[in-house]
Amino acid sequence: MADTVAMNATDFIITSTYQEIAGSKDRPGQYESHAAFTLPGLCRVVSGINVFDPKFNIAAPGADQSVYFPYTEKEKRLTQFQPAIEDLLFSKVDNNEHIGYLADRRKPIIFSMARLDVVKNLSGLVEWFGKNKRLRNLVNLVIVGGFFDPSKSKDREEMAEIKKMHDLIDKYQLKGQFRWIAAQTNRYRNGELYRCIADTRGAFVQPALYEAFGLTVIEAMNCGLPTFATNQGGPAEIIVDGVSGFHIDPLNGDESSKKISDFFEKCKMDPSQWNVISAAGLQRINECYTWKIYANKMVNMGNIYTFWRQVNKEQKEAKQRYIQMFYNLIFKNLVKTVPVPSDEPQQAVTKQPSLKSQSTRRSQSRLQRLFGN
Incomplete structure (x- = not known):
């Protein structure tokens, strides 16, 4: 979820390969997996990121050519x-x-x-x-x-x-x-x-x-x-x-x-x-x-997105407000309802009715925190 929020908030994203973004016909991409997912007990994301957004860019790194150079030299x-x-x-x-x-x-x-x-x-x-x-x-x-x-x-x-x-x-x-x-x-x-x-x-x-x-x-x-x-x-x-x-x-x-x-x-x-x-x-x-190619791409992208940020200033501000609203009003409150695992070893549960009532009380407590009394 943190990745999804960060990717939507950022101006542009640099990856090493296309497959990291959108994968292949047989395998989803690393970022594509953020498009739709579920965090049980928290939320379901149905449109987390658009992997074909122009903010995604490819700039592959190189090797240090002072260390890795041809055997013929x-x-x-x-x-x-x-x-x-x-x-x-x-x-x-x-x-x-x-x-x-x-x-x-x-x-x-x-x-x-x-x-x-x-x-x-x-x-x-x-x-x-x-x-x-x-x-x-x-x-x-x-x-x-x-x-x-x-x-x-x-x-x-x-x-x-x-x-x-x-x-x-x-x-x-x-x-x-x-x-x-x-x-x-x-x-x-x-x-x-x-x-x-x-x-x-x-x-x-x-x-x-x-x-x-x-x-x-x-x-x-x-x-x-x-x-x-x-x-x-x-x-x-x-x-x-x-x-x-x-x-x-x-x-x-x-x-x-x-x-x-x-x-x-x-x-x-x-x-x-x-x-x-x-x-x-x-x-x-x-x-x-090579690192020279990588550096040139980074400079060019920095110039392009500096201009784009000014052109789309109002749209970006609206998106930032939405992200902040989601994070502060919904996500942070939902996270508080997740039970924190205890460091103490779990004891064998012998009374099933008490476990059920405890679960019911926890569910009621979550609803109260979300919607008030």
Whole structure:
């Protein structure tokens, strides 16, 4: 409700992608979900926001090009990180930072980096890889994310994903083809890691079940890595499928792993295929996803909406009065009627009649507060 009030009160709204606003034919947008909803016991919203209002605008962010730049720019490469990255990728010793090893380092590496949770679907990518023998013969897999020991996590979902990852490693016998690296926080080293993966003629894979924008997709493409990314959310707009990268369906692992296999098989037959996608990805970023483009859009929108605010001053004042009336006279009073949960443990209720009468009294009290005696 706070979002709905704020969106109606504001002059203009900036989003990263169209799908955030109005979604797709299969999925409602993040803001579209505010159009109609119910807060039980409070109110029912039937026309919360118009997602096709011109106040909604798209200005996609970019990646820091001093950190994420093409692997071909040798003079800018952060060579001081390369020995540590060499160890991260290829050391055969398991420790707190990496487990598993890559027996054939001549293979390209497919690589993903994200939080270890269900939505990011890293375990799904591991399963796709494990089930596809053709893909396993063509490439190695490197995953960066999470912990290896469930006891180190405080999140139950992450703990379950850690256990699932270990189960998949054992189930598909991935030793020698799979490397799991713990979450990395040094973005300068991460930028060089993208470029080191590009040196192997590898690719970045973003398999999320849903991704609102996809900053790692921007980072990977900016470093010259061919990128496979989910078709659910922002990456579907960032990548032109088959031109500047590839869309994959996170709900169809067999089809997605086949798409990755087909690409690397083509690259094995004709190495220039890799260069074509790499260059097209860089071009796409430079044309649409840089901070310079973002800044220009923000300045232009600021100028436009400053003018619009003056032209529609009376209409805006009327809307603001309505919003304030709704918030102060209706919503705030309704919120006061919501029972606050007690910190004390609930006692077993033995007398049903008293519970019923208490509920009746609460309902009567609500009506009295709303409409008076």
